Amino acid sequence: MSDYEAAILDVDGTIIRGDELLPGATDGIRALEDAGCSWVLCSNNPTRGGDHYREKLAPFGVDVDPERVLTSATITAAYLADIHPDDAVYLVGGRRLEELLEEAGVALTADPDAADVVVGSFDDEFSYDALREALRALEGDVPFYGTDPDTTIPVDDGAIPGSGAILAAMEAVAGREPDAILGKPSATAAEAAVELLDDPDPEETLVVGDRLDTDIELGARAGMTTAVVLTGVTDRADLAESAVDPDYVLESLAEVETIL
Numbered sequence: 259m260s261d262y263e264a265a266i267l268d269v270d271g272t273i274i275r276g277d278e279l280l281p282g283a284t285d286g287i288r289a290l291e292d293a294g295c296s297w298v299l300c301s302n303n304p305t306r307g308g309d310h311y312r313e314k315l316a317p318f319g320v321d322v323d324p325e326r327v328l329t330s331a332t333i334t335a336a337y338l339a340d341i342h343p344d345d346a347v348y349l350v351g352g353r354r355l356e357e358l359l360e361e362a363g364v365a366l367t368a369d370p371d372a373a374d375v376v377v378g379s380f381d382d383e384f385s386y387d388a389l390r391e392a393l394r395a396l397e398g399d400v401p402f403y404g405t406d407p408d409t410t411i412p413v414d415d416g417a418i419p420g421s422g423a424i425l426a427a428m429e430a431v432a433g434r435e436p437d438a439i440l441g442k443p444s445a446t447a448a449e450a451a452v453e454l455l456d457d458p459d460p461e462e463t464l465v466v467g468d469r470l471d472t473d474i475e476l477g478a479r480a481g482m483t484t485a486v487v488l489t490g491v492t493d494r495a496d497l498a499e500s501a502v503d504p505d506y507v508l509e510s511l512a513e514v515e516t517i518l
Contacts, residue, residue: 260293260518262483264458266451266476268442268467269301269311271490272511276414279318280489282512286466287320289515295464298454300328302406302441302472304379304421305354307332328450330406330421330441331355334377335362336450337440338403342375348395350388350424351379351405370395378428378436379405380421389427396432406441408472412490442469443476452480466514468492470502478502487511 267273273283290297299311299322308324315322331354338347339362346367349356359366359377367373373395381388396402409422429435440446452458460481467473468490477484485506486492497507506517 260290260295261462262293262295262464262518263462264455265290265295265297265464265466265514266300266455266482267297267511268469268473268490269299270303271412271468272466272473272487273299273320274314275412275490277314278414279315280510282489282510284318284320286511286514289512289518293515293518295518296455296458298326298328298451300442300447300451302330302408302421303411304330304334304405304441305352307358326454328447328454330379330447331358332362333447333450334379334403334405334440335359335364337446338362338364338375338377342401345374346372347375347377348373348392349377349379350381350384350392350428351377351421352381352383355379355405373400375401375403376428377403377405378421378425380411381424382418384424384427389431392428393431396428396434402428402432402434402436404436404439404441406472407439408441408469410491417491442467442472443474443479445479448476448480464514464517466508466511470496470500470504474502474504483517485514485517487513 308327312322408420410417411420463482465477484504486504
């Protein structure tokens, strides 16, 4: 048996990078299961839902229940549907996020002057015109949210700009920060993961990911044990300079067995 009853696992940079499975990822997941440790996936990807990760990991022999996958998109959709059920949401984001919000019953508007709520996220077609329209939508005191703070996204050949970069542009022109960013490391994301795990004791919950400012920060804020893997954006130089200290440093997810 393990000292931990549950684990929150990051995906990109921890289990996969782009379309490739990271070395040792399946060994790490198997070690968690052999130790009787339940797990959920929690990604800051704002363009995908649970079905995507089930399909993406299935060829590698990883069986994922889409109902036990959280993404910043699904967290944002659930939050908006609960907190702003009747409000018109103006979205700066991609088509897939738009679809996920609509599936959750969120009312969207393409008219910046009709916005009751503004959401900023990743959009690979983001432009000057989009920024200009976002500025119009953000006039006044409408609630302003971001899906996730990730300024970059790891891909096969390096990294691309992420939601955090677009949010920074929106913040700059509007002269205000988002009221909340709903993906990791927010309390909203932590609470969603804990609910899926049937409310384990925080001290018996392990968070594993490759980003100090999202994965490890989420665990630290929630009183959970944290382990950073060096298969993504974090290296040992980053560890020396960071104000966020993980409890463990792992070369890959395969080494999770050593702390169970």
